[in-house]
Each structure stands twice: as C-alpha cells, then as structure tokens.
Amino acid sequence: xxxxxxxxxxxxxxxxxxxxxxxxxxxxxxxxxxxxxxxxxxxxxxxxxxxxxxxxxxxxxxxxxxxxxxxxxxxxxxxxxxxxxxxxxxxxxxxxxxxxxxxxxxxxxxxxxxxxxxxxxxxxxxxxxxxxxxxxxxxxxxxxxxxxxxxxxxxxxxxxxxxxxxxxxxxx
Amino acid sequence: xxxxxxxxxxxxxxxxxxxxxxxxxxxxxxxxxxxxxxxxxxxxxxxxxxxxxxxxxxxxxxxxxxxxxxxxxxxxxxxxxxxxxxxxxxxxxxxxxxxxxxxxxxxxxxxxxxxxxxxxxxxxxxxxxxxxxxxxxxxxxxxxxxxxxxxxxxxxxxxxxxxxxxxxxxxx
DNA sequence: GTCTATACCCGGATAGAC
DNA sequence: GTCTATCCGGGTATAGAC
Numbered sequence: 001x002x003x004x005x006x007x008x009x010x011x012x013x014x015x016x017x018x019x020x021x022x023x024x025x026x027x028x029x030x031x032x033x034x035x036x037x038x039x040x041x042x043x044x045x046x047x048x049x050x051x052x053x054x055x056x057x058x059x060x061x062x063x064x065x066x067x068x069x070x071x072x073x074x075x076x077x078x079x080x081x082x083x084x085x086x087x088x089x090x091x092x093x094x095x096x097x098x099x100x101x102x103x104x105x106x107x108x109x110x111x112x113x114x115x116x117x118x119x120x121x122x123x124x125x126x127x128x129x130x131x132x133x134x135x136x137x138x139x140x141x142x143x144x145x146x147x148x149x150x151x152x153x154x155x156x157x158x159x160x161x162x163x164x165x166x167x168x169x170x171x172x
Numbered sequence: 173x174x175x176x177x178x179x180x181x182x183x184x185x186x187x188x189x190x191x192x193x194x195x196x197x198x199x200x201x202x203x204x205x206x207x208x209x210x211x212x213x214x215x216x217x218x219x220x221x222x223x224x225x226x227x228x229x230x231x232x233x234x235x236x237x238x239x240x241x242x243x244x245x246x247x248x249x250x251x252x253x254x255x256x257x258x259x260x261x262x263x264x265x266x267x268x269x270x271x272x273x274x275x276x277x278x279x280x281x282x283x284x285x286x287x288x289x290x291x292x293x294x295x296x297x298x299x300x301x302x303x304x305x306x307x308x309x310x311x312x313x314x315x316x317x318x319x320x321x322x323x324x325x326x327x328x329x330x331x332x333x334x335x336x337x338x339x340x341x342x343x344x
Numbered sequence: 345g346t347c348t349a350t351a352c353c354c355g356g357a358t359a360g361a362c
Numbered sequence: 363g364t365c366t367a368t369c370c371g372g373g374t375a376t377a378g379a380c
Contacts, residue, residue, distance in 0.1 A: 039346050128330035135307030143269050158300035161333040
C-alpha cells in the first residue's frame with residue numbers, strides 16, 4: 001500500500017546510511033527495490049531529486065530528535081547523539097550546499113528552531129553555538145581528533161562558556 | 173631546474189583551487205603539465221599520493237599563516253582569512269579522513285600548534301575553539317548561513333566567550 | 345510502470361614500445 | 363620518462379517496446 005516514491009526515498013536513505021553518499025547510485029537504488037535503474041525516472045526526474053528528499057527526511061528527523069531538549073547541554077547531547085547514530089546521513093544533510101529549491105518549505109528552519117530558542121533568540125549566539133556543535137561533530141566523524149582525545153571534555157569546555165554567554169544575555 | 177614531483181604537486185594544487193577536489197584527475201593533471209596521464213605514474217604511485225602532498229603543502233601554508241597571530245582573535249581572523257582565500261584547499265585539508273600515513277611527520281601538529289599555544293595549552297579548550305572556528309568557516313563556505321547573516325557578529329559572540337574561558341584558565 | 349538496450353561520458357590504472 | 367593503446371569499471375540518463 002505504501003507509495004513508490006516513499007519506498008524509493010527510504011531505500012535511498014538506507015543505501016546512504018550503509019555506505020555513505022557515494023553508495024547512492026541509481027543502479028544500486030533500483031537493485032534494492034527489485035527494479036531496474038531506468039524505472040526510477042518514472043518517479044523522480046533525476047538523482048538530485050531523490051537525494052533532496054532524503055535530506056528533507058533527515059532534517060525532519062533531526063528536528064524531532066532535538067525537540068525534547070530543554071537546555072543547551074541536553075540539546076548538544078541530542079545533536080551529537082543523532083550525528084553519531086547516523087554519520088553518513090548527518091554528513092549528507094550538513095555538508096556541501098543545501099538544495100534549498102528542492103526542499104519542502106520550512107524544513108530547514110524547523111531543524112534550526114530548537115537551538116534558536118535555547119539561546120533566547122539571539123541569532124549571533126545561535127550561529128556560534130551551531131558552528132561549535134557542527135565542528136565538534138564533523139571533526140569527530142572525520143576522525144580528526146586524536147584517538148585518545150577527551151571529547152566529552154572539549155564539549156564541556158565549549159558548552160559551559162556558551163551557557164555563560166546565554167545566561168548573561170550576550171553581555172560580556 | 174625544478175623537480176618533476178614538485179611541479180606535479182603545484183599543478184594539482186592549482187587544479188583543486190580552481191575547480192575543487194573533483195577537478196583533480198590524472199588526465200587533467202597531465203594535461204596541465206603537457207604530458208600524458210600515464211606518465212604521472214612514473215613519479216607517484218597513484219592519485220592518492222599526489223593528493224596527500226597537496227594536503228601537506230596546504231597544512232604547512234596554513235601553519236605559516238597562523239604563526240604571526242598573537243591572540244585568539246587575530247588567530248581566528250587569520251584562520252578565516254586563509255579558508256576564504258583558498259576555499260577548495262581548505263575543504264580538502266579539513267574534511268574527510270586525513271591520509272596520515274602519507275603525510276610527512278609533524279605537519280598536522282605544526283598546523284595545530286598556534287591554537288594550542290593561544291589557549292594556554294589546555295587541549296579541551298583548544299579542541300573546542302578549533303571546532304568553533306572550523307564550524308564557522310565550513311558553514312560559511314558551504315553557504316549554510318542565511319545570506320544576510322552577520323557572520324562577524326557570530327564570530328564575535330563565540331570568540332569573546334572563549335577568550336573569557338582562556339582568561340579564567342578554564343575555571344567557570 | 346516496468347523492461348531491455350544503449351548512448352554517452354568519465355574515472356584510475358597498466359602494458360609495452362621507444 | 364615519455365608515449366600510445368587499452369583495459370576495466372563506474373556513473374546518469376534516454377528511447378522505445380510491452
């Protein structure tokens with residue numbers, strides 16, 4: 001009963017989660033669905049459209065994972081946990097240009113909202129905290145920190161300072 | 173008088189700066205040097221070896237650009253300036269796994285040193301500041317911030333907090 | 345909406361002559 | 363150390379039959 005487009009996006013998501021963005025090819029996607037690659041073009045105009053739907057799905061999922069957080073620290077924990085649980089998906093949604101014209105309206109904003117609220121609405125602070133969190137996560141995923149690095153310590157060092165900033169209302 | 177390997181790495185660097193990592197192909201590289209792609213394999217075992225040398229070169233260049241900075245703020249300015257001046261090169265050296273076994277010893281550490289010194293030697297703080305700076309830069313390069321975002325403001329918001337952390341010796 | 349066949353382009357890399 | 367010829371693999375996408 002499920003619709004073909006939905007099945008295709010789900011299969012694409014699985015391919016990416018298993019093997020990274022490069023694993024999403026029209027041939028592999030068709031194979032996983034038991035059809036031939038050319039048939040996919042009856043449902044999506046091109047590969048980019050499929051990929052964009054996976055990104056939209058991931059952004060919604062992330063927004064959902066962040067919704068329950070009620071503090072900067074718990075927000076950061078949820079953010080990191082999602083990224084570590086879905087490394088390839090996180091990379092896809094957070095790296096390179098966003099195909100905004102292919103995304104449903106509001107998806108990007110919804111993913112950003114929890115953070116903006118957590119810092120009290122200041123856009124500069126929200127962007128700074130976002131950059132910190134993204135940097136920590138992507139450097140961890142890319143294996144850029146030394147193997148013995150205490151990442152909890154680094155997160156703590158960053159978060160306590162940002163928390164102080166928020167507490168002071170940005171006046172320092 | 174210049175050596176072939178050096179010429180090859182320089183040409184590879186130029187290709188990447190002009191067209192991103194994807195523009196570095198053995199064929200394009202040969203063409204730029206006026207030789208055929210197969211000839212390159214007399215000088216390098218494979219493409220990865222060429223790429224690694226470009227990364228090493230970029231890391232040394234970055235380390236050099238940061239050496240003069242004498243404060244957290246000036247360090248951040250130099251870091252951002254280098255990334256914006258060489259976006260593709262910065263992406264290459266900062267994203268994805270580092271081919272450490274192909275890099276000359278000490279190159280990675282040399283690039284990190286100015287930051288470690290600037291925060292007074294605390295590794296957690298250094299990693300937190302690095303994550304913030306990398307996040308700011310890569311999100312800017314990827315066009316992830318709104319076009320009208322005040323990035324100077326976001327940098328300032330982050331840097332002042334980190335500066336306070338450093339000033340307090342990490343006790344907050 | 346699925347198929348087969350295929351066009352088209354691109355990549356890394358090797359063999360062997362000179 | 364350069365060349366030509368070539369292998370081998372992979373990708374997106376289209377045409378046209380069913």
